Amino acid sequence: MTAELPPGLALQKVDERIMTLNVGPQHPGSGHMRIIVQIDGDYIVACDPDPGYVHRGEEKMAEYRNYITNIPHLERPVIHDSCNILYPYVLGVEELLGIEVPERAKYIRVIASELNRCIYTMYWLAIYGIFLGHSTMFMWPAGDRELLIDLMEKMSGARVTHAHFVPGGVRNDLPPNFEDVCLRQVNYFEKRIKEYAAIFYDNPILIARTEKTGILSRQDAIRLGTTGSVLRASGVDYDLRKKEPYDVYDELDFQTNVLKEGDSYARSKVPWLDMMESCRIIRHALEKMPKSGSVRVKLKPNPKGGDDSVYKRVESGRGSLGCYIVSDKKPEPYRVKLSVGSFRNLIALPYLLKGEKLGNMPSVYWSLNYWPVEADR
Amino acid sequence: MSEEKESIETTEKQASADKKPAATKEVDLPAFEKGIADKIVAKFGEKTKVAFVKPDRVRINVDKEDVHAVAEFIRDELNFDHAESVSGVDYPQDKEIEVVYHLGSYTDASLARQVLVLATRAPREENPIPGNDGTKLPSLRDIFYSVEFFEREVFEMLGVYFNGHPDNRRLLLPEDWADLPPLRKDFAIKGR
Numbered sequence: 001m002t003a004e005l006p007p008g009l010a011l012q013k014v015d016e017r018i019m020t021l022n023v024g025p026q027h028p029g030s031g032h033m034r035i036i037v038q039i040d041g042d043y044i045v046a047c048d049p050d051p052g053y054v055h056r057g058e059e060k061m062a063e064y065r066n067y068i069t070n071i072p073h074l075e076r077p078v079i080h081d082s083c084n085i086l087y088p089y090v091l092g093v094e095e096l097l098g099i100e101v102p103e104r105a106k107y108i109r110v111i112a113s114e115l116n117r118c119i120y121t122m123y124w125l126a127i128y129g130i131f132l133g134h135s136t137m138f139m140w141p142a143g144d145r146e147l148l149i150d151l152m153e154k155m156s157g158a159r160v161t162h163a164h165f166v167p168g169g170v171r172n173d174l175p176p177n178f179e180d181v182c183l184r185q186v187n188y189f190e191k192r193i194k195e196y197a198a199i200f201y202d203n204p205i206l207i208a209r210t211e212k213t214g215i216l217s218r219q220d221a222i223r224l225g226t227t228g229s230v231l232r233a234s235g236v237d238y239d240l241r242k243k244e245p246y247d248v249y250d251e252l253d254f255q256t257n258v259l260k261e262g263d264s265y266a267r268s269k270v271p272w273l274d275m276m277e278s279c280r281i282i283r284h285a286l287e288k289m290p291k292s293g294s295v296r297v298k299l300k301p302n303p304k305g306g307d308d309s310v311y312k313r314v315e316s317g318r319g320s321l322g323c324y325i326v327s328d329k330k331p332e333p334y335r336v337k338l339s340v341g342s343f344r345n346l347i348a349l350p351y352l353l354k355g356e357k358l359g360n361m362p363s364v365y366w367s368l369n370y371w372p373v374e375a376d377r
Numbered sequence: 378m379s380e381e382k383e384s385i386e387t388t389e390k391q392a393s394a395d396k397k398p399a400a401t402k403e404v405d406l407p408a409f410e411k412g413i414a415d416k417i418v419a420k421f422g423e424k425t426k427v428a429f430v431k432p433d434r435v436r437i438n439v440d441k442e443d444v445h446a447v448a449e450f451i452r453d454e455l456n457f458d459h460a461e462s463v464s465g466v467d468y469p470q471d472k473e474i475e476v477v478y479h480l481g482s483y484t485d486a487s488l489a490r491q492v493l494v495l496a497t498r499a500p501r502e503e504n505p506i507p508g509n510d511g512t513k514l515p516s517l518r519d520i521f522y523s524v525e526f527f528e529r530e531v532f533e534m535l536g537v538y539f540n541g542h543p544d545n546r547r548l549l550l551p552e553d554w555a556d557l558p559p560l561r562k563d564f565a566i567k568g569r
């Protein structure tokens with residue numbers, strides 16, 4: 001009987017001391033994925049992440065739809081960060097079709113992308129808080145997030161899954177009076193997230209649980225090809241908004257946050273620091289944005305690319321997000337590949353959990369800023 | 378697909394408009410990218426083919442016999458240290474499956490904007506038996522550790538087996554998947 005089981009289900013030889021635990025996929029602490037951990041007493045000796053429970057074949061679906069109808073479904077992997085996951089696709093299609101985007105649209109995109117980064121990070125922070133047993137840290141970000149969701153709703157008409165970016169600009173212009181409301185909300189939001197320091201980041205219980213756990217050294221962060229907050233928490237100053245600025249990021253004033261420790265605490269702090277930079281970017285962009293003008297270049301129906309391929313990448317809430325598009329002179333892309341931050345950071349999980357206590361697993365796992373649905377696509 | 382006829386004239390006139398601002402801004406940049414391509418060609422000569430040199434992007438096509446050596450050279454001499462993405466692309470008309478590595482660098486500040494595209498091709502089988510047919514490539518996992526999960530994904534999605542990869546198991550697909558590798562072009566979505 002055992003011989004016919006597929007390899008993943010086959011029974012394994014059991015060491016007397018080692019116990020195998022399946023964490024997930026139903027377990028709320030694992031997200032929509034399974035982590036197979038082997039423990040010796042309280043310590044993890046091996047870990048095998050098993051994603052794929054929410055694989056929806058986005059890349060396959062993209063081959064059957066034209067460049068425009070691909071927009072609503074390609075943002076599904078991260079519905080709270082939908083602007084950022086569409087960003088490289090839209091930039092890639094613009095390069096394939098040779099479209100120049102109006103200046104005002106570029107600023108609107110930057111504002112939307114930063115709002116989305118905060119919305120995503122707040123959601124992640126809420127989950128991170130609740131899995132460390134800190135229920136206030138679940139309620140506060142989940143509530144404050146609404147401020148920015150309201151702004152996105154004003155801008156695009158949808159609370160999540162905005163489908164706001166299109167090749168050639170953005171779908172709609174900003175509603176009247178948006179700038180004032182946005183400035184007020186963002187200023188209040190920034191004041192609020194600074195208060196998180198007192199209840200969360202300076203909290204001795206949090207520090208005791210996360211400091212010096214799951215340490216990822218600088219060399220290993222580079223070798224494993226991690227990205228985003230995981231990379232920057234390990235002392236590598238690499239943010240695509242600075243290193244390869246797209247749209248108008250090179251005209252805006254902000255800095256990147258780099259911490260050297262590389263532990264779970266640093267990894268959980270970098271996204272929070274990034275949110276404050278996002279507020280700065282939004283304020284600066286609102287100030288510099290042209291007050292009027294077109295926000296969208298009109299495309300011909302069913303546009304076609306040449307015989308070409310393009311790889312574009314942006315900095316999303318979870319790190320570098322790349323999109324590789326192969327075009328073969330048809331209205332549909334020949335191949336679309338999304339290289340997402342979550343998938344790239346997952347490789348660090350077995351490495352970090354080895355030798356860690358089982359009780360530290362949630363803090364290490366969620367500190368990777370991992371979103372299972374995005375990793376599976 | 379009633380729009381098919383209207384779309385015959387594509388937005389070609391916009392293509393020329395796009396080139397101008399990019400050219401004035403990065404007038405000396407393609408020289409840097411050309412330098413990267415030239416170094417690889419100087420070392421490997423006929424074995425490598427430079428497919429394109431664009432601002433920040435260089436693409437090199439190599440045969441599968443040479444991909445390991447070229448990748449090692451790229452890591453050791455050109456300072457690219459991680460893989461951004463590994464994609465498989467199916468070309469049934471050429472009877473080949475292409476695997477494209479997008480390589481980047483964190484350590485070398487001059488390469489921060491660059492993505493080096495390294496592409497190679499494996500023979501494609503009409504009736505694939507993933508892992509037990511001719512669709513095989515050397516794994517680059519011993520050179521770029523970061524390709525580990527990407528290569529597993531390419532294996533299950535296109536059936537390209539990577540020789541030397543320590544862990545050629547399924548990653549995203551269910552364990553009991555018994556159909557064609559789903560990203561092959563002959564795997565059709567129902568109703569499409």
